[in-house]
Amino acid sequence: MQMNAINKILQETFGLESLRENQIEIVQKILEGHDVLALLPTGSGKSLTFQLPMLVNNKKTIVISPLIALMEDQVMQLKQKKVKACCIHSQLDDMDKQLLLSRIETYDFIYCSPEWLVTNGLNYLKHYRCEAIVIDETHCISEWGYEFRPHYLMIDEIVSYYDAQVIALTATANDQVIYDIQHVIKRELTVMNYLTERENIFLSVVNTNDDADKLSFILETLKASASTVIYFSSKKQVEYVYRYLLEQGIMVERYHADMQYEERMSVQQRFMNDEIQVICATNAFGMGVNKSNIRTVIHYHMPKSIFQFIQEIGRGGRDGELSQSILLYSPNDEILPYRLNELNELTLTEIDLYFQGAALTEEKQILMNILSAKYSREEILRKIRRHQHMKRTALTQMIEYINEKYCLTHKLNQFSLNKQYVRDSKSMEHDNIFKCKSCAHCNKQVKISFKQQSYHVQKKFGKTLLNQLFNDLYVFT
Numbered sequence: 001m002q003m004n005a006i007n008k009i010l011q012e013t014f015g016l017e018s019l020r021e022n023q024i025e026i027v028q029k030i031l032e033g034h035d036v037l038a039l040l041p042t043g044s045g046k047s048l049t050f051q052l053p054m055l056v057n058n059k060k061t062i063v064i065s066p067l068i069a070l071m072e073d074q075v076m077q078l079k080q081k082k083v084k085a086c087c088i089h090s091q092l093d094d095m096d097k098q099l100l101l102s103r104i105e106t107y108d109f110i111y112c113s114p115e116w117l118v119t120n121g122l123n124y125l126k127h128y129r130c131e132a133i134v135i136d137e138t139h140c141i142s143e144w145g146y147e148f149r150p151h152y153l154m155i156d157e158i159v160s161y162y163d164a165q166v167i168a169l170t171a172t173a174n175d176q177v178i179y180d181i182q183h184v185i186k187r188e189l190t191v192m193n194y195l196t197e198r199e200n201i202f203l204s205v206v207n208t209n210d211d212a213d214k215l216s217f218i219l220e221t222l223k224a225s226a227s228t229v230i231y232f233s234s235k236k237q238v239e240y241v242y243r244y245l246l247e248q249g250i251m252v253e254r255y256h257a258d259m260q261y262e263e264r265m266s267v268q269q270r271f272m273n274d275e276i277q278v279i280c281a282t283n284a285f286g287m288g289v290n291k292s293n294i295r296t297v298i299h300y301h302m303p304k305s306i307f308q309f310i311q312e313i314g315r316g317g318r319d320g321e322l323s324q325s326i327l328l329y330s331p332n333d334e335i336l337p338y339r340l341n342e343l344n345e346l347t348l349t350e351i352d353l354y355f356q357g358a359a360l361t362e363e364k365q366i367l368m369n370i371l372s373a374k375y376s377r378e379e380i381l382r383k384i385r386r387h388q389h390m391k392r393t394a395l396t397q398m399i400e401y402i403n404e405k406y407c408l409t410h411k412l413n414q415f416s417l418n419k420q421y422v423r424d425s426k427s428m429e430h431d432n433i434f435k436c437k438s439c440a441h442c443n444k445q446v447k448i449s450f451k452q453q454s455y456h457v458q459k460k461f462g463k464t465l466l467n468q469l470f471n472d473l474y475v476f477t
Helices: 002-012 021-031 046-056 068-080 094-102 114-124 140-144 150-162 175-185 211-224 235-247 261-272 306-313 335-343 348-355 362-374 377-403 408-416 463-470
Strands: 036-039 060-064 085-088 109-112 130-136 165-170 190-193 201-207 228-231 252-255 278-281 296-299 323-329
Touching (some): 002 046, 021 036, 021 046, 021 190, 036 175, 046 060, 068 085, 068 109, 068 261, 109 114, 114 150, 130 150, 140 150, 140 175, 150 175, 150 362, 165 175, 201 408, 211 235, 211 323, 235 278, 252 261, 306 377, 335 377, 348 362, 348 377, 362 377, 377 408
Parallel strands (some): 036 165, 036 190, 060 130, 085 109, 130 165, 228 278, 228 296, 252 278, 296 323
8 A cells, every 4th residue: 555655656756667675765764754864975866755745644844954045946946746745944025924834834844044943933833743853964964053154953853852763874984973863863773875076967076277377267167067066155256256256158057145035036036047057156055955957076186084175076967978077277276175164163272261251252152052062171172173173184185085096986985985895996006807987097188078958038036036946935926
């Protein structure tokens, strides 16, 4: 009976005839009521593994999501499938938010940030019949929770309140991250590790002299790059390169946190609709944006960690076709990620000052308030030191990838698959059997050329109407 229901919803709602083997196993575990941590590569259909069983079992679901872009993308896709879903976040107008909350019981999926949920959301969702809590991109608990997103450390309170089934999903988690996730949630999760190599992403590292070199390379590459995302670690550089490319006649837009919400949403939708070729973006556009035909991902700056890099190159080739990742590196580029890593770190002095009653900056005061409510001073010190060590290790791995001389694919797999059997690339220097087909070093090729498509600008909606259309608040008459 249940298999009939699965196939019916799979075909009629999602337009699919079958699931992949790993998806079947995860869906089955979830249907059986297990708490699950599913590790799946980017672009492998993680969202379907919880959306399908929740619809089969008719379970109301809260989805905790780290980024507005990710929420919007998933809600938009569910609405296209006639599934009742909404997202609630800080950028919604008060009137629209109140209208959403007045009909909250009608939604099968509610997407929200951990900050909204633990500070205000529970007051509004007290009577919501939540039977499952999904933590999407759950590695953020470990990666961000001990710094600038401390409300991730309070998710256990939401889980405890609803006593709901927990489903956690990510494409990047090592043993330490898995431990952090279960420790914070206070649930023992069934870990289902299906991380595998993404063979359709061609990997390349290009050494450049300076920013002028990078711009020259990008301009040449965009002639045959098809749909492209260029990632930056600096909003200022996003704006500079965006305006430069615009002057060169490129169909380009930009995306970063300082833009107005309606403008970001409009840019995202136009990119999804193939109205523009290139997005210049910070990692605010990093996770979960499910545009199937992105062919090229360029990193203007090196990411802060190998995990961030894996997430961002995973935007490419989600249709299963060939895509490419190009990381541009100039001398001393590692200084910026080192500085960014240190920016939000708690110091031993700040921890001591807090316990002496001194006021810290607003963000660090909130972080210490949350930490001190859960842990002793000694536990806080231990957790912060371990977290900072993990960050530095992840950045070191990023530098090792850039400096790899033999096979980029095998080097990345050493860090990303959370498995020990991946062979050391140095041993493959003269071994053609282990040469891959998907990196610049093994194939003596810097980049791939793709056939350009045409981009058509469609009608633009005003910001209020766009906002209402997105959250299903506008009624056509």
